[in-house]
Amino acid sequence: MLHSLLSAAGTAVSVVIAVIAAGLVVFAIVHHFVRKKQGKSGCDCGCSNCPGHCSSCLPENKQEKK
Amino acid sequence: MLKFALAGNPNSGKTTLFNALTGSTAHVGNWPGVTVDKKEGTYKKLSVPVSIIDLPGIYSLSPYTPEEVISRNFIIDEKPDCVINIVDATNLERNLYLTTQIMEIDVPIVLALNMMDAVKKAGDKIDAKKLEKEIGLPVVEISALKDEGIQELMERAYKAAQEKREGTTVLKDSRLAHVVDDVKIALKGKNVPSPLFHAVKLVEGDELEVQNHPEEVAMVEEFKKQFSDDVFEGDFEAMVADERYKYISAHFSGAVTRAARTEKLTKSDKADKVLTHRIWGIPIFLVILFAIFHLTFSGDLLYMNTIAGWFNGGAGFAYDVDTGSEVLNSFVAVFFTADGVSTPGAIVFNLMGFICDQIGGGIATGLEAAGAAEWAQGLVNDGIWAGLSGVLSFIPQILFLFLLISILEDSGYMARVAFILDRAFRKFGLSGRAFIPMIMGFGCSVPAAINTRTLVDEKERVMTNRVIPFFTCGAKAPILAAVCGAIVQVWNPGIDAGLMTFLLYVFGMAMAIVMVAFMRQTSMRGEVAPFIMELPAYHAPQFHNLMVHLWDKLKHYIKKAFTIIVASAIVIWFLSHFSWEWHYLADEQMNESILHDIGSFVQWICTPMGFGYNSPAMREVGWVFVVAAVTGLIAKENVISTFFVLGNCIAAASGADGVLDEDTMEGWQAVSFLVSETGITWQGLISFTVFNMLTVPCFAAAATVKGELPKGKFRYTVAFWLLTSYITASLVFVILSWWWTVFIVAAAAALVIAYFILRNRGKINLSRKHKKEVQKRE
The missing domain is CATH 3.40.50.300 (P-loop containing nucleotide triphosphate hydrolases)
Known part of the structure; x- marks a missing residue:
């Protein structure tokens, strides 16, 4: 009984790990595309550190440039 | 609003x-x-x-x-x-x-x-x-x-x-007042907003205004024909500027009362006498740069242990402390090892490594106790945590490096460096102004590429954008630190990791200058734009500013680590543990994995660079270097992360499991382990680093450079990065492996330089364009 409970717990932990791992990959991809859709660049360099003040990120500035 | x-x-x-x-x-x-x-x-x-x-x-x-x-x-x-x-x-x-x-x-x-x-x-x-x-x-x-x-x-x-204001000019009493007024009235009649401003600019001959108001140009030209002036000889822009300064000096300067100066030179002037000295300026800059890298990467503070060794038959005073407790030993090793007293950069690096080790150990024990499946343990320990900790452990060290560079920037010294380098840069076809975006490249290529907008000349902007990635950014620094650390530990070449890292940074800078000179002689010929820069006064760096810079950098790293780096580590682990038939593979079966096949498919291309099919062992597992270089295109931190993930898998496959698990979470140890397993030579490792330093930067940086370049130039830029990195890394490998080949390479370089010199003097020209021109003339 105890053995089967431990085994089930082990399986549950493994499943949770697999779900979290898959979630992290999906999150990274979705995060990237959402940022892109918002008109932000993928630089992630930190806007305040950017001499362009993220003109590359802000959609209105991008349009102005065009 | x-x-x-x-x-x-x-x-x-x-x-x-x-x-x-x-x-x-x-x-x-x-x-x-x-x-x-x-x-x-x-x-x-x-x-x-x-x-x-x-x-x-x-x-x-x-x-x-x-x-x-x-x-x-x-x-x-x-x-x-x-x-x-x-x-x-x-x-x-x-x-x-x-x-x-x-x-x-x-x-x-x-x-x-x-x-x-x-x-x-x-x-x-x-x-x-x-x-x-x-x-x-x-x-x-x-x-x-x-x-x-x-x-x-x-x-x-x-x-x-709350109130409307109409423009006023200081030229109202000048010789140009009449024409300015006439043009202003004409523009006002056409309802042009700010007519006074446009009128003055038209008189100056401003290109934009001449294009926008062609009718009024005739009026101005008529005036200019009748106007005689011996001093400015028809240069109305200079004339207007002169009138402005005359007015400022006559009317506004009276508001300023200067204190009597007892000393002729300010502190800034005195410092500049040394720091911007025409001969010593550049050596002083290199010494400062070396000090920064020494304090960040070296394990022997001020080379005290090495110097002690000179007087003691090679043996220094440092040794590995044994307290009897493994955890305490690891903690003491943060500050003091057999290499010597750790530098501040090494201390924060070791401390972070120590913390990562403890966390990693805890995770591994917890998963085992929870009864997680073997694959799940592998995914977390060898995939997620290995990839993540590989990057996290470098964060404090890179922040320390960034802090020192920020201090130089904030103090006003970096502006001086642009000034002192101008003379040297000019000989190679760049102005000193280009140095500012380049030095920003030490932090991140993205803001550096955006900063190239301050360059006047378009060709200079294109060239600077192309060479900015050669300045090792914070994401590439861990590759250099890990590779140099491994080389020092495995081969003991007689120089420490800090010096080796510094030399690689300088190599990147030298390559940037060489490639600019090459472009100036080929596709980007032209005059160097004049360089005028206002030197700011020196001041003590602002603590708040420095902390803002560091906080921003830290946020960037953490965000990247928990999104793109973790995701990449998981994908790499997955691809290295699954076959094309979607069967799970144990660590020892990694050579049947999807990743192995992909890596091996392109590995042969890397043979000239020393990390391809260079030995039977490299043929077997050397593909990890190819995979690391490719994942580096997503984010350069991925290179080290990949080393950790695949290093752990190889360790498990070779029965050395545990070597990288608990007390060896440092980058150089991951590389050292790969060295022992793949048989890669130190020449191959240096060449691998050079390739990563010079090749296509991460996607974000490449996209930014694309945005800053004129239309159609980006594809050539990508080709430039690929060719430069491939050829340079191959030459580095060949020269380091067979030292005498340096003479062949030097002879070839001398021929190329001689050709350019003779061509510039008009004595020789082998280009097709030139031949066609000659044929036409004949």
């Missing part, structure tokens, strides 16, 4: 004021040209919220560079409710030159005399009321840095914004 624009000369403190007004943390630096695009924020301490726009610094409203165009267009076209003209009060007369131009626009203006604290400290006085009366604009004394006078400034700007 009301809109106030901040305009002024470069390095007059606009962004400092912007941060004080809006609570932002925009990048502030002690050199001209930090801001290259406008930035918006909100001031909320008035009865209504006000939008504040920080504009790039300009010396005049006749723009030369892209970022100067942004400022001019904003003030003229966007019609802000008020322009707050920030004036560096320590350089009043020169700063007022821009003021006399903004005054000509029909817009409310408030003059902010910034840096009044510095003026008072120097014992000088500025009579703001007298200046206000003379200039006819509200004048407020402020210190943006000390947050003084800002509320008053905003109140007066708000008041000014």
Whole structure:
């Protein structure tokens, strides 16, 4: 009984790990595309550190440039 | 919402004021040209919220560079409710030159005399009321840095914004007043806004105005024909500038009372005598750079242990401390090892490694106790945590490096370096101004590429964008640190990791200069733009600014680590543990994995660079280096992360499981392990590092460079990166493996240089274009 409970717990932990791992990959991809859709660049360099003040990120500035 | 624009000369403190007004943390630096695009924020301490726009610094409203165009267009076209003209009060007369131009626009203006604290400290006085009366604009004394006078400034700007203002000019009593008035009336008749400003610019011969108002050009030309002047010989732009300075000196300079100077030279001048010395300037810069890398990467502080060894038959005073407790040993090794006393950079690195080890050990024990499946343990320990900790452990060290570079930037020294390098750069086809974006490349290539907008010449902008990735960014630094650390530990070449890392950084810089020289002789021929730069006064770095820089960098790293790096580590682990038939593979079956097949497919290309099919062992598992280089295209931190993930898998496969698990979470140990398993040579490792330093940067940087380049240039730029990295890494491998080949390479280089010299003297030309021209002439 105890053995089967431990085994089930082990399986549950493994499943949770697999779900979290898959979630992290999906999150990274979705995060990237959402940022892109918002008109932000993928630089992630930190806007305040950017001499362009993220003109590359802000959609209105991008349009102005065009 | 009301809109106030901040305009002024470069390095007059606009962004400092912007941060004080809006609570932002925009990048502030002690050199001209930090801001290259406008930035918006909100001031909320008035009865209504006000939008504040920080504009790039300009010396005049006749723009030369892209970022100067942004400022001019904003003030003229966007019609802000008020322009707050920030004036560096320590350089009043020169700063007022821009003021006399903004005054000509029909817009409310408030003059902010910034840096009044510095003026008072120097014992000088500025009579703001007298200046206000003379200039006819509200004048407020402020210190943006000390947050003084800002509320008053905003109140007066708000008041000014309530009233309409018509442009006025200081040329009203000059010889040009008549023509300016005539053109102004003509433009006013056509309902052109700010007719006075456009009239003056037309008289100056401003290209944009000549294009926009062709009818009035005839009127100006007619006047110019009748106008005789021996001094300026028809150069009306110079004539207008002269009139402006004459007026400033006659009417505004009286408001300034300078204290009698007992010493002829200021402290800044004295420091400059040494730091910008025409002979010693560059060596001093290299020594400072070396000191930075030594303090960051070396394990032997001030080489004390090495020097002690010279006097003691090779044995220094340092040794590995054995306290009897494994955890305590690891902790002591953070500060003191057999290499010597750790440098500050090494201490923070070791400390982070120690913390990562403890966390990793805890995770591994927890998963085992929870009864997680073997694959799940592998995924977390060898995949997620290995990849993540590989990057995390480098964060404090890279932050320390960034702190030291920020101190140099903030003190005003970096602007001097641009100045002292100008003479050397000019010989290779670049101006010293290009050094500023290049040095920014040590932090991140993205802001560096954006900063190239400050360069006047388009060819110079293209070349600088192409070579910026050669300046090792914070993401590439862990590769250098790990590889150099491994080489020192495995082969003991007689130099320490700090010096080796420094030499690789210098190699990247040297390659940038060599490739610029090459481009100048081939596809980017032309004159080097003149370089004029205002040297800011030295000042002690602002603690707040430094912390803002570091916090920003830290956020960037953490965000990247928990998104792209973790995701990449999981994908790499997955691809290395699954076959094409989607069967799970144990660690020892990794050579049947999807990743193995992909890596092996392209591995042969890397043979000339020393990490391809260079030995049977490399043929077997050397593909990990290819995979690491490819994943580095997503983010360069991935290279080290991949080493950890695949290193752990190889360790498990070879029965050495545990070697990288608990007490060996440092980058160089991951590389050392791969060395022992793959048999890669140190020459191959250096070549691998060189390839990563010079090849296509991460996707984000490449996309930014694409945005900064003229249309159609990006594909050539990618080809340039690929070819340069491949050829250079191959040459480095060949020369390091067979030293005598250096003579062949040197001879080939000498031939190329000789050809360029002879061609430039008109004695030889092998280009097809030239041959066709000769045939045509014949």
